[in-house]
Amino acid sequence: MLEGLSEKLQRTLRNIRGEGRVSEKHVQESMREIRMALLEADVNFKVVKDFVSSLREKALGQDVLNSLTPGQQIVKIVRDELVNLLGREPERITFSKVPPTVILMVGLQGSGKTTSTGKLARWLSKNGHRPLMVSVDVYRPAAIQQLSVIGQAVDLPVYSDESGDAVERASNAYRHCRSMGYDVLLIDTAGRLHIDDELMQELELIRQNVKPDEILLVADAMTGQDAVNSASEFNRRLPLSGAVLTKLDGDARGGAALSIRAVTNTPIKFIGIGEKYEALELFHPDRLAGRILGMGDVLTLIEKAEQASDEEQARQMMQKLQRDEFSLEDFRDQLRQLRKLGPLDQILGMLPQMGPLKGLDKINVDERQLAHVEAIINSMTPEERVKYKIINGSRRKRIALGSGRPVSEVNRLLKQYIQMRKMMKKMSKGFLGKRLPKFGW
Ligand SMILES: Nc1nc2c(ncn2[C@@H]2O[C@H](COP(=O)(O)OP(=O)(O)OP(=O)(O)O)[C@@H](O)[C@H]2O)c(=O)[nH]1
Ligand SMILES: [Mg+2]
Structure with a gap:
C-alpha cells in the first residue's frame, strides 16, 4: 500500500x-x-x-x-x-435513530461500488447489524445479478423485484426493509464514465425518496487525481457524508488517499484493500500515516518517552554521562524511568538502527527485580554508588548481606550497570545523535 x-x-x-x-x-x-x-x-x-x-x-x-x-x-x-x-479521528457511519439507516453508494463506473456494498453489508453484519442490499443499477446488464451473487457469497439478503426504474426500486426496497425489520439498507447505484446530469437527477430523486443517512462516495485509489476530481464533482452535487477508498491494495500511487479529504472535505470512512469481501477496513488516519512512514513503533516510543520523562532530567543525565558521573543511583533512577516505558526488550525492539547490543537482553526490569536492585543499591555507601570500581569482593559480600540478596545478584547488578553505562555512552555519541535523546537514557 x-x-x-x-x-x-x-x-x-x-x-x-x-x-x-x-x-x-x-x-x-x-x-x-x-x-x-x-x-x-x-x-x-x-x-x-x-x-x-x-x-x-x-x-x-x-x-x-x-x-x-x-x-x-x-x-x-x-x-x-x-x-x-x-482526517485525524476515524470517522464512523452515522446510524439513524429510527431504523433503517439508509446508505447510498455512489461513484464512477468500476470504482468498486457493488463490491463495496457487499463488503460493507458483511462488515455491518459482523458488527451486529441486519443489513439489506439492493441494486438500482438498471442500466448495465447483469448488474442486478452481480449484487445477488455477492449477497449469496456473503450470505446476506438482497432485495429485488421486477421494477426497471431505479427510483422505484430504491423506494420498494426501503419499504421492504422497514417491514422486515432490517436496520440498514445499502443501495448500490449505477456507475457512469463521467458525471452527467441524468445520473445526478436520478440520484437526487432517490435521495428525496429514501432520505439516506449516509451518501458514500466510492472512489478508486488507483485512478489518482481522477478519483479526487470526481470526488469534488460529486461533492458539489450531492451532500456526500464520506468516502470509501477502494483498491488501496493495488500498486496505487495512492495520492488520492491523501488528497480526497483535503480537497473535498469528505472524510474517508472505509478503505478497500482487496477483492475479497472481508477486505474492507475502517479507515484510521493515524494507522495509514504510520504505515506510510513505516514508523508507528518509533512514534509510540517517542510519545511514551515524552510522557515518562522530562527534558530537564534528560539534560542532567546527559551532563553526567559526559563527565562520566553516571552513578549507581542514576542507574536505579533510569531503571525506574524505563519501567514506565515498558519491558526493556520491547523498547529496544522499537528502536531502528539500534544494531545488536550484546548482553542487553539480560537486563530484566520487572517489578520484583527492581525492588531487589533498589535494596542492593541502598546497601551501598554513598561513595560506592559513585565509584563503582572500589566495590571489591568483601564490599560485595557486605552489600549482599545488607540487602538480603545473594552475592551473585550483586555481581550481576554491577555488570548490568557497567553495560548500561557503555550503552548510554554509545547512544549519547552514536546513533541518536550527538546528544542524548529526550527520554533521558
Ligand atoms: N484489488 C481490489 N479490487 C477491487 C476492490 N474493490 C473492488 N475491486 C474490483 O474492482 C472491480 C469493479 O468492482 P465493482 O464493484 O463491480 O465496481 P462498480 O463500481 O460496482 O462498477 P459499475 O457498477 O460497473 O460502475 C471488480 O473487479 C472488483 O473485484 C479493492 O478494494 N481491491
Ligand atoms: Mg456496480
Missing part, C-alpha cells in the same frame, strides 16, 4: 531522524524531498503545497531545532501533519 511514497518519505526521514543537530538548510532540503515524494505519489498539488508549507513552518520552529532530538521531532511533525491531512 502506497509503497512508493512510503519508501521515499522513509528515506528522507531516516536521514534526518538520527541527527543531533539539524540545520535550517537540512530541513529545507528534507522538505523539498517530501514535496517531490508527495507529487510523485500523485497527491494533489495544492494539497502538497499547503502540507509542505505547514510542515516547514513547524519544523523550523526554534523549539524543534533547539530540542535534544530535532530529527525525531521532525519525524513526529511529519507524522502528525499526515494524520491531520488524512
Whole structure:
C-alpha cells in the first residue's frame, strides 16, 4: 500500500531522524524531498503545497531545532501533519435513530461500488447489524445479478423485484426493509464514465425518496487525481457524508488517499484493500500515516518517552554521562524511568538502527527485580554508588548481606550497570545523535 511514497518519505526521514543537530538548510532540503515524494505519489498539488508549507513552518520552529532530538521531532511533525491531512479521528457511519439507516453508494463506473456494498453489508453484519442490499443499477446488464451473487457469497439478503426504474426500486426496497425489520439498507447505484446530469437527477430523486443517512462516495485509489476530481464533482452535487477508498491494495500511487479529504472535505470512512469481501477496513488516519512512514513503533516510543520523562532530567543525565558521573543511583533512577516505558526488550525492539547490543537482553526490569536492585543499591555507601570500581569482593559480600540478596545478584547488578553505562555512552555519541535523546537514557 502506497509503497512508493512510503519508501521515499522513509528515506528522507531516516536521514534526518538520527541527527543531533539539524540545520535550517537540512530541513529545507528534507522538505523539498517530501514535496517531490508527495507529487510523485500523485497527491494533489495544492494539497502538497499547503502540507509542505505547514510542515516547514513547524519544523523550523526554534523549539524543534533547539530540542535534544530535532530529527525525531521532525519525524513526529511529519507524522502528525499526515494524520491531520488524512482526517485525524476515524470517522464512523452515522446510524439513524429510527431504523433503517439508509446508505447510498455512489461513484464512477468500476470504482468498486457493488463490491463495496457487499463488503460493507458483511462488515455491518459482523458488527451486529441486519443489513439489506439492493441494486438500482438498471442500466448495465447483469448488474442486478452481480449484487445477488455477492449477497449469496456473503450470505446476506438482497432485495429485488421486477421494477426497471431505479427510483422505484430504491423506494420498494426501503419499504421492504422497514417491514422486515432490517436496520440498514445499502443501495448500490449505477456507475457512469463521467458525471452527467441524468445520473445526478436520478440520484437526487432517490435521495428525496429514501432520505439516506449516509451518501458514500466510492472512489478508486488507483485512478489518482481522477478519483479526487470526481470526488469534488460529486461533492458539489450531492451532500456526500464520506468516502470509501477502494483498491488501496493495488500498486496505487495512492495520492488520492491523501488528497480526497483535503480537497473535498469528505472524510474517508472505509478503505478497500482487496477483492475479497472481508477486505474492507475502517479507515484510521493515524494507522495509514504510520504505515506510510513505516514508523508507528518509533512514534509510540517517542510519545511514551515524552510522557515518562522530562527534558530537564534528560539534560542532567546527559551532563553526567559526559563527565562520566553516571552513578549507581542514576542507574536505579533510569531503571525506574524505563519501567514506565515498558519491558526493556520491547523498547529496544522499537528502536531502528539500534544494531545488536550484546548482553542487553539480560537486563530484566520487572517489578520484583527492581525492588531487589533498589535494596542492593541502598546497601551501598554513598561513595560506592559513585565509584563503582572500589566495590571489591568483601564490599560485595557486605552489600549482599545488607540487602538480603545473594552475592551473585550483586555481581550481576554491577555488570548490568557497567553495560548500561557503555550503552548510554554509545547512544549519547552514536546513533541518536550527538546528544542524548529526550527520554533521558
Ligand atoms: N484489488 C481490489 N479490487 C477491487 C476492490 N474493490 C473492488 N475491486 C474490483 O474492482 C472491480 C469493479 O468492482 P465493482 O464493484 O463491480 O465496481 P462498480 O463500481 O460496482 O462498477 P459499475 O457498477 O460497473 O460502475 C471488480 O473487479 C472488483 O473485484 C479493492 O478494494 N481491491
Ligand atoms: Mg456496480
